[in-house]
Amino acid sequence: MRADRLMAILLHLQAQGRTTVRELAERLEVSERTIRRDMDALCASGIPLYALRGVQGGWVLPEGYRSKLTGLTSGEIRALVLLQESSVVRDLTLDGETGSAMAKLLSALPSDKRGEAEFVRRHLHIDGAGWHGTGEPAPWLQTVQQAVWEGRRLRFRYASAYAEGRETEKTVSPWGLVAKRQTWYFVALAGEENGEGGGELRTYRVSRVLEAKLTEERFEVPPDFDLAAWWEQSTRRFKEGLPKYPAKVRLREEALERLERERFASVGATVRREDGWIEAEVDFQTLETARDLLLVLGASAAALSPEELRQAVRRAAEDVLAAYGGGPATGESREE
Template identity: 40%
Template structure:
């Protein structure tokens, strides 16, 4: 999005000072031609940006200028502060996880737009790290989004039960959408939208808990989920290109012949077997003996069928 790109460029100049086109292009991962064009757009828009010629030249903002980030539409504000906050802050050399950094950016907005940014940030979270790559198409995303934004209760059917919920936020976990909501008894629950069989918007308003923070809740929920999953410790020997396929629980160690020893946790023996076989010989099971037997039996079956 061009608005986001211009924002990144403007904030980079504001925080780093005089910079050349080449330095901006490298820092923002944008072509020098696009950087030059964007600088001209900012200048025509009234931003006090100027060029300095010569060997030590470059582009800079007037020393006393501080952007108020005006001119962004509500949808552009949502895109920057919900979907792109992490990499915008990283481009600026700031800690992407720092709540203070986000607060500073939001504080630079004019009052009406600031409310839009904070409203969206508390109701929508984009989590790009996926547990798997299977794509899901949630049929009820639009009505859930409307309920979250307007703070209206939903009547949903989930599994074999139908009940009312007060929706507090939506989370996109890679390609999967989740609805975070409270039940009538006040318990906080997370619902996978692909498993919602019906959702109907009501005209009943609810009061959003003032202390609820979507990002904090989701982070805690993930830790609880991962801690509750069954684990199956295994030891593998893997070639270097296969190492990224695993999440080591201990430091990996090299062997004399170029392989690496990896200790990791998988959910069960059958998942571990499938994971090893998927590496096409680049990973070898060492422990436990049960896994070695499963891999051998599965490999023999595959060999016979081919």
């Protein structure tokens, strides 16, 4: 479209300071004649373009015309640049739009700020994929995204998280998308009549959507709905509803830091001892969860109570030792 091309010309001039008709024609993949007509159109619309003659000539904008985003701090510029690296942006197929927006942003920055942004792009990369794959498949993410963007109700088949092989069919009004690490969820109003009033906000995992189809029914999200606040409250209620297995453990500093990052453990009160150990009260989900996490921490952690947890860790350690030919710690064979 011509409007897009005219905007691209202006952005290129702001970023480069001077350019020739040939450079613009090659960059925009049009003829030099088309570029000359575009320049005439820009001048006629009041853009203060002027041409320099000679070998070093070309089209330029007056320095005073350039729009400068002086309100952006260095930290804000770094944050915007790093947004382009997000796996969330790639999942939603917005990487092209993000790159275009970033080009517009950089072209409008003062030269010193533009140099800082370019430095960040060259020297810092965030690999959202991690070492263990690229996240779970979510083939219907684009359809769910479209339903959210356009305010259209969604009909879909959903695989139950609690009963293998069980499927349900639902029609909901998706109010928002949430990316937690590399997993996508959508928050939707379910059970409402005729798409208005009633119903209940629920969370669905996009990877469990087996098939999805947009309907022609429309919905409106209440203007006071705050997705981030609702998600935080929902997550807190979910964690509070999980089963708890309280225990007291002894930890090294590095083990405490790792345990604090665990999804299935909540570290409470801690006491630092003079010998370097830390005693902590921890709520695990189950006895099995506590046993497995303590085994992973190895010699950096030990269960103090309850006694059944101490025995469970001991038995599991003996089984590991036996698997490597050392036999159980008691010296006796044991079968279960």
